[in-house]
Amino acid sequence: MKKISITSDNYEFLEKVKQLSGEPITLCDQCGTCAGSCPMISEMDISPSEMLRLVQLGQEEVLDTKAMWLCASCFTCTVRCPRGLDLSKIAEALRQITLRKAVDQIDIKLISEEELSRLPQIALVSACRKFTG
Ligand code: SF4
Ligand code: SF4
Structure with a gap:
């Protein structure tokens, strides 16, 4: 298992996520209820509770995972x-x-004409808002 060391950078990352979300992240006791309930879990690379644990430990590598998207x-x-x-x-x-x-997570130029005509407009607008910087 990878060794995790806690530094002031880790603390700053945790504080930033706490500030932006307004959530008392350190209260999570890793019960796993969220992971057992999430309808998206089969598509995620880490579970919601693992996502939370990485944030608690200030591990910015959580930003490289798919779960948050x-x-x-x-x-x-x-x-x-x-x-x-x-x-x-x-x-x-x-x-x-x-x-x-x-950082853009999708490039609308790479979506084919066929997909553009088939996909619901509201989904495209929502995806562009959610996944592009
Ligand atoms: S966030 Fe998930 S793992 Fe943490 S306390 Fe809530 S349900 Fe349990
Ligand atoms: S992590 Fe997101 S998708 Fe999964 S149960 Fe919670 S709100 Fe729903």
Whole structure:
């Protein structure tokens, strides 16, 4: 297992996510209820509870994972979390940190004409808002 060391940078990252999300992240006790409830878990590379643990430890590598982009803000975990944490807000904070670096996760120029005509306009607009910096 990778050794994790905690530095002031880790603390700053945790504080930034806490500030952007408004969530008391350190309250999570890793019960796993969110992971067991999430409808997107089969598509995620790390579970919602693992995402939270990495944030608690200030590990910026969480920004390289897919889970935060796949969170559908369905609030299933939010209503079930015994600590009252809203993971959708934490995922949004992580997306904001990435997007503020002006990193585009999708390139609309790469979407084919056929897909553009087939995909719902609202999904395209939403994806461009959510996934581009
Ligand atoms: S359900 Fe809440 S307390 Fe449990 S692991 Fe998920 S975020 Fe943490
Ligand atoms: S809000 Fe996001 S992390 Fe929580 S259950 Fe829904 S998709 Fe999963």
